[in-house]
Amino acid sequence: MKKAVFLDRDGVINQERGDYTWKLEDIVLLTDLIPFLKELQQRSYELIVITNQGGIGKGLYSREEYFMAEQKIAAELDKEGIHFQEVYYCPHHPTVTQCLCRKPGGLLFEKAIARFNIDPKQSYMIGDRERDIEAAASVGIKGFLIEANSPLLPILDKIS
Numbered sequence: 642m643k644k645a646v647f648l649d650r651d652g653v654i655n656q657e658r659g660d661y662t663w664k665l666e667d668i669v670l671l672t673d674l675i676p677f678l679k680e681l682q683q684r685s686y687e688l689i690v691i692t693n694q695g696g697i698g699k700g701l702y703s704r705e706e707y708f709m710a711e712q713k714i715a716a717e718l719d720k721e722g723i724h725f726q727e728v729y730y731c732p733h734h735p736t737v738t739q740c741l742c743r744k745p746g747g748l749l750f751e752k753a754i755a756r757f758n759i760d761p762k763q764s765y766m767i768g769d770r771e772r773d774i775e776a777a778a779s780v781g782i783k784g785f786l787i788e789a790n791s792p793l794l795p796i797l798d799k800i801s
Contacts, residue, residue: 642759647767648689657789663710668714678721689728726757
C-alpha cells in the first residue's frame with residue numbers, strides 16, 4: 642500500500658484571503674509550499690488535495706473558473722517537478738444542497754484511498770479547519786491542524 646499526504650487548498654496550498662478564492666490573480670502559493678512538497682515527494686508520499694469549494698454551489702463562481710485556478714496552481718508546481726496525484730473537490734454548500742462529499746465527511750478521502758491503494762495509517766492530512774481534521778480522522782488518517790497561511794516546513798519533523 643502507498644502512503645499519502647492529503648492537503649486542504651485555501652490556507653494550506655494558497656493564501657487564505659478570508660473570502661472565496663477562484664480568480665487567477667488571487668491565487669498566491671504559500672512561501673514554503675514548494676520545498677515542503679518536494680521533500681514529501683522525495684519521501685515517496687502521494688500528494689492529494691481535498692478541498693471544499695462551496696462557492697460553486699452558491700453560484701459565486703463556476704466549475705470552469707475553479708478548474709482554471711487549479712490549472713494555475715498545477716502549472717506553477719509543475720515548473721518545480723511537483724505533481725498532485727489528484728485534486729478532489731466538493732462543489733456543494735450546505736445552505737444550498739446537502740451532500741456526502743463535503744468535509745467533515747470522509748467520502749473524498751475514501752475515494753482516494755480506494756483508487757490509489759493508500760494506507761491510512763501511514764498517511765496524513767494538513768488542514769486549517771477542524772473539519773479537515775475530522776474528515777481525515779473518520780477514515781483513520783492523522784491530521785495536522787495549522788493556522789491558515791502558516792509555514793509548512795515545521796510539519797516535516799512530524800511526518801515519518
